[in-house]
Amino acid sequence: MRFSLGCSLGYDVKVPTPFVFNVELAKLASQTIVSETLTLSPDCATERWTMPETGNRYIRITAPPGRFTLDYQAEVDLMPALEDPDAVTEVAAADIPLPTLVHLYPSRYCQSDKLQRLANRTFGAEQPGYARVTAICNWIHDNVDYVGGVSDELTSAFDTATERAGVCRDFAHLAISFCRALGIPARYVSAYAWRLDPPDFHAVIEAYLQGPNGPGWYLCDPTRKAAADGLARIGVARDAAEVAFASPFGAVDYDKPEVWIRALGPEQVEPPTTLAIRAE
């Protein structure tokens, strides 16, 4: 399905300030970027880097004093593979590719090491595989309140496990922590999210599982707020620390970001899929 999407970011800059942005779509087999434009105003030199192990695209600029804006728009074809959830199992520790092991380690906001017993007691008896990851996401949906403003950028999964409230970022961190605690590699995904209301940058997770066509990363959204087959991925990371959409190196005033995504062609009204979504 084809989508048009983008964001507008605006800043009031006092002194020349370096920024790193991560707002462009990742280049992945499952999402074909039909067209995209990035407009900086005032225009300025950009430095670009694509992280080899993730495909995340980072841009660095130094914004001059005054008003600075970034506008990104793109058209993208999303072609997630939809698979039978029951056919998606877990990958044994001996078979997880060594480069993927970093997604088993605890990270800043995903203290899987402190959540071992909670994860094992709560999900240890679930059917291994996509079913268990779904059980984790369902549990979070059912046991954590989605409430804006109760968490902040310092909030971590260890807090959310007990405080039981947060936003998409917190839901994702907790889901990732539970997966890792159970031996399932998991990572954080920032995305443009179709049907997310109100529109914003969204966060979901991917778990590394064994599918009918081989092992790979499977999407899950513990907030259930977006259409899972309408997630256009920006970045994947150990957790939110690595994929901030904007990192200014200095104090700046900023507008609330505008983020949008809409389906092109006839709007589909299918119910949310219950299939396993593989989105690489």
Added chain:
Amino acid sequence: MRFSLGCSLGYDVKVPTPFVFNVELAKLASQTIVSETLTLSPDCATERWTMPETGNRYIRITAPPGRFTLDYQAEVDLMPALEDPDAVTEVAAADIPLPTLVHLYPSRYCQSDKLQRLANRTFGAEQPGYARVTAICNWIHDNVDYVGGVSDELTSAFDTATERAGVCRDFAHLAISFCRALGIPARYVSAYAWRLDPPDFHAVIEAYLQGPNGPGWYLCDPTRKAAADGLARIGVARDAAEVAFASPFGAVDYDKPEVWIRALGPEQVEPPTTLAIRAE
């Protein structure tokens, strides 16, 4: 039922060291101290204080250098009131005696303020009263592993809520936190505990509830390790900070405490009571 109980504490003291002990039985309507002896060796001057609001009995001595031991033994008649659990309800906020409100406040190891949502989500729909306190204790028994050595004297309910392992002290702190978060005054009880195996100082909780004969404190043991009708109470407190059995003011070497309690008269083999135990 009559019990014989006691403890032996031993220390190697290097310099004259003040100690505060809280090992003697509290004087309560529900437990009659038939006899008791406290032996200090070498003998030394004691200063005594009974906390008016709790009945806890504190002793302070200054131990001279060398070997120092404390032996306490007592015979006590425990006469807990056993009441129909369904007749024990909660006390409305407007009716909790003002002096009892301190047992609604969060304390060092019982961060009820951080556990509000978790408590409400997990126990909010339970039948108010003794049934809800029992549900809390059952949940802790079922969801937290009793494991010696995984926690220490710094461990608090906020940790245990996520780490899901601990000893009687941790179980009690978590149960107290849940009660307070739900508006039920709750306090920490240190006790000699019949049938606790291995024998040790034990910790349980009391919740302030409305019984058929008026409001009062009801016992509950989230570990289920002792006979609830064989708890001889030493101290009640906001949490463990206030009722350490021994507080040396200085570095000393110490023996593992010996603690014992046995029933006098014909040993009873009744099943654990399912009645509400009121132990004041």
Added chain:
Amino acid sequence: MRFSLGCSLGYDVKVPTPFVFNVELAKLASQTIVSETLTLSPDCATERWTMPETGNRYIRITAPPGRFTLDYQAEVDLMPALEDPDAVTEVAAADIPLPTLVHLYPSRYCQSDKLQRLANRTFGAEQPGYARVTAICNWIHDNVDYVGGVSDELTSAFDTATERAGVCRDFAHLAISFCRALGIPARYVSAYAWRLDPPDFHAVIEAYLQGPNGPGWYLCDPTRKAAADGLARIGVARDAAEVAFASPFGAVDYDKPEVWIRALGPEQVEPPTTLAIRAE
């Protein structure tokens, strides 16, 4: 010196809601209440309790639905004893009155048990007594930023020790924690604070020390924001958990509290005192 002071609290109440207030001046030898009036609108039955061990005065009412206001005003003579700081030393553990030991225990927001090494390393070599408590308050003033809004009602001394920002409540909790970690009983004091700008309920600390006229509680304000000889005390407590100025038992909308205090008679322009202030 005589002061006129008071507060106005306003609420929009939806259903009958119990409140506990702690806004009236404590009755102490060092502060004589010349006159006071408490006005509730609509008028309603009050239940009163003065905590024996602290002198804190608590009022409970049940506010009916609609607009509810409390106005308190008082005239008070403050007669703090001013003593030579060098004559104020520490009380040995063996000599601290047993009832005062509760102010050595860690409490919810004052984790003195986790701050032992930090306290000992930072203040262990200071001259014991009022000088050490002053050193603690100076260190906090110099090392923690006073910033509204960076902390909240869940913030504790353990957070502030590292995050290094907070308001008067956080400053007091950290000072209390350091004192207790060093063996100095310390408690939280809520007060009407002369020259605090903007006016608000203030929080300072008291440490239990040995003065030239015997042991007692000495005031210190780590924020240095108020005139230390113009603190009219409302409540003393283990920490902020016990002396909230208002505790509604239910959801209510509230106005920002109005708090005021002014000196009666000729305004004095003396510099802040450097003497030890004993305020019981």
Added chain:
Amino acid sequence: MRFSLGCSLGYDVKVPTPFVFNVELAKLASQTIVSETLTLSPDCATERWTMPETGNRYIRITAPPGRFTLDYQAEVDLMPALEDPDAVTEVAAADIPLPTLVHLYPSRYCQSDKLQRLANRTFGAEQPGYARVTAICNWIHDNVDYVGGVSDELTSAFDTATERAGVCRDFAHLAISFCRALGIPARYVSAYAWRLDPPDFHAVIEAYLQGPNGPGWYLCDPTRKAAADGLARIGVARDAAEVAFASPFGAVDYDKPEVWIRALGPEQVEPPTTLAIRAE
């Protein structure tokens, strides 16, 4: 200087258990591996991976039930560049290579986001560059007690900042956190450490700085326990989570690891260097 080094690890394995090891020396310009042997007993198939962005060498095996040992020994020439510390400055945010930015992000054990004010208040006025990193390591050496057993594998820099005790791992995490909080990329280094007593795997840090010959990673050891010019590097990482020397996937019994390193050729008795050590 040439060193002979190695380690012996022993396990009692109950069921076939996958292990990942990271004990072999990294292949770096500044350390030439003259020879090395890895002996597994019983011998078993190994899978190897060198992380491209770090050079860390990981080995995975599946140990059969029974006794399992790993022995590694190597000879290595360490040729660290020694530079004038005053010539080593910081790299501006606009100039840090984009791939290096991951070492500015907070990680599991290095919560630089929560340590911003503490870092800025304590080290903000230090001379930028190697001098500031040295000031950080000196501060940690002076303010944190090196005490075995007070921390564990869950301890993080946020804990150590207040608890003020730990081992090399904790010292490194705190130093890394302070560097990152100040905008200096920093990473964790596991190493064979000459003159460390008792011998063990050691942990130090590297900070990314601007040297006279270009930007690069500079070593610092906040424990001051090893000879800084005798560190043979095994792995570099965001923090300890990524470079465990052994990660069994399952419960096993293990021996205390034996680790050793000795200088070959005439033993040098020079005082510890005060030059900046660049060790890539």
